[in-house]
Amino acid sequence: ATNGEGAVSKPPPTPSPLRSSKYTTAKMRILITGGAGFIGSHLVDRLMEEGTNEVIVADNFFTGTKENLKRWMGHPNFELIRHDVTEPLLVEVDQIYHLACPASPIFYKHNPVKTIKTNVMGTLNMLGLAKRVGARILLTSTSEVYGDPLEHPQKEEYWGNVNPIGVRSCYDEGKRVAETLMFDYHRQHGVEIRIARIFNTYGPRMNIDDGRVVSNFIAQALRGEVMTVQAPGTQTRSFCYVSDMVDGLMKLMRGENTGPINIGNPGEFTMLELAEAVKELIAPEASYKITENTPDDPRQRKPDITKATKLLGWAPTVSLHQGLPLMAADFAERLGVERKTD
Numbered sequence: 001a002t003n004g005e006g007a008v009s010k011p012p013p014t015p016s017p018l019r020s021s022k023y024t025t026a027k028m029r030i031l032i033t034g035g036a037g038f039i040g041s042h043l044v045d046r047l048m049e050e051g052t053n054e055v056i057v058a059d060n061f062f063t064g065t066k067e068n069l070k071r072w073m074g075h076p077n078f079e080l081i082r083h084d085v086t087e088p089l090l091v092e093v094d095q096i097y098h099l100a101c102p103a104s105p106i107f108y109k110h111n112p113v114k115t116i117k118t119n120v121m122g123t124l125n126m127l128g129l130a131k132r133v134g135a136r137i138l139l140t141s142t143s144e145v146y147g148d149p150l151e152h153p154q155k156e157e158y159w160g161n162v163n164p165i166g167v168r169s170c171y172d173e174g175k176r177v178a179e180t181l182m183f184d185y186h187r188q189h190g191v192e193i194r195i196a197r198i199f200n201t202y203g204p205r206m207n208i209d210d211g212r213v214v215s216n217f218i219a220q221a222l223r224g225e226v227m228t229v230q231a232p233g234t235q236t237r238s239f240c241y242v243s244d245m246v247d248g249l250m251k252l253m254r255g256e257n258t259g260p261i262n263i264g265n266p267g268e269f270t271m272l273e274l275a276e277a278v279k280e281l282i283a284p285e286a287s288y289k290i291t292e293n294t295p296d297d298p299r300q301r302k303p304d305i306t307k308a309t310k311l312l313g314w315a316p317t318v319s320l321h322q323g324l325p326l327m328a329a330d331f332a333e334r335l336g337v338e339r340k341t342d
């Protein structure tokens, strides 16, 4: 185990017999903040399908919807609470997956003060809750903590290149403070923490108009609109399919390493390549144009997943070429458009 800034740290000082035994008892009570959102609702599905968990979702429905959870409404092991994590929450649980936070730039920039409150006060409240009830807590941090990275690919040890006063800071600096809070509660109060640094994730149930690149391109292609490649188009991202992401998060929660651990798909694509892939796989007649970009857009991003592979035994299994058509099928259904198949 490494220490200091390292990714792996010792277990908390004095785990009581009660605290360790709860990981072996059959029924686990699990809180998912942000569980009505894109990644959260897929995580709910997996945990509910296991059949041995009681799942509580706390969500304020800013970017998530009840629709994403409709198959579990009325299930005796499922509970949905309309709750804003910037307010204290009193529930009794064994594990907390803390996802609540808008993830798309257009939403997190919409009310930046609320975004940073969600990251700071929301994470503080969930840590206070974890401390009180002795729950293990996982934070979904982000590759944005690396900012516009000067190291490529990004390893967990890299401290990042982040503008503290930019328009993205409410999100990336917010997540950096959230990570700090996690480690302070761990070191000072012995709270069991897990930190995932999530790289761009895509798949069914993404908000159709949430402004992120994969959802934009697929929606544009299906609607017969021109895909908007933001300049210069040579910037890169690495896209992880949502089922792989959920698998990684569950392995991290259930494993012995605090993280931070990168979870993402190391396949790296330029935005022009992504537009080409959408054209090839989803709508051969589609076209794209170059549009204006937003400030502080990271030029390249690709996870080093050595740690996830070694420590969690995790690696992504769904390639972009496999995942894009699966997402397009869901979008086509929700948009009510007929998909042309070749």
Ligand code: NAD
Pocket (backbone or CB within 6 Å): 033, 034, 035, 036, 037, 038, 039, 040, 058, 059, 060, 061, 062, 063, 064, 065, 083, 084, 085, 086, 098, 099, 100, 101, 102, 103, 104, 118, 122, 140, 141, 142, 143, 198, 199, 200, 201, 202
């Ligand atoms: P999402 O917007 O679909 O889900 C976020 C959920 O949090 C929504 O249901 C929203 O209503 C809820 N929420 C927001 N603010 C809240 C508040 N104050 N109180 C209670 N609920 C609140 O986004 P997602 O893509 O599912 O992202 C989930 C998590 O993963 C976020 O923490 C995000 O930062 C992180 N993440 C996602 C990606 C990605 O590519 N999707 C990348 C990096 C990190």
Ligand code: UDP
Pocket (backbone or CB within 6 Å): 087, 088, 089, 090, 091, 124, 125, 126, 127, 128, 129, 130, 131, 132
């Ligand atoms: N908190 C919460 N649920 C709990 C326990 C605490 O929401 O079950 C909140 C609490 O309101 C506080 C935060 O978590 O704002 C941090 O709690 P902690 O006990 O660490 O700090 P303190 O209350 O002493 O400031």
Ligand code: UDP
Pocket (backbone or CB within 6 Å): 105, 200, 211, 212, 213, 214, 216, 217, 228, 229, 230, 231, 235, 237, 271, 293, 294, 297, 298
């Ligand atoms: N992007 C694009 N067209 C769009 C939306 C985004 O070319 O319609 C680009 C954007 O400039 C960025 C990349 O896609 O370089 C990823 O943007 P997104 O908002 O999806 O995620 P993030 O910036 O958080 O990685």
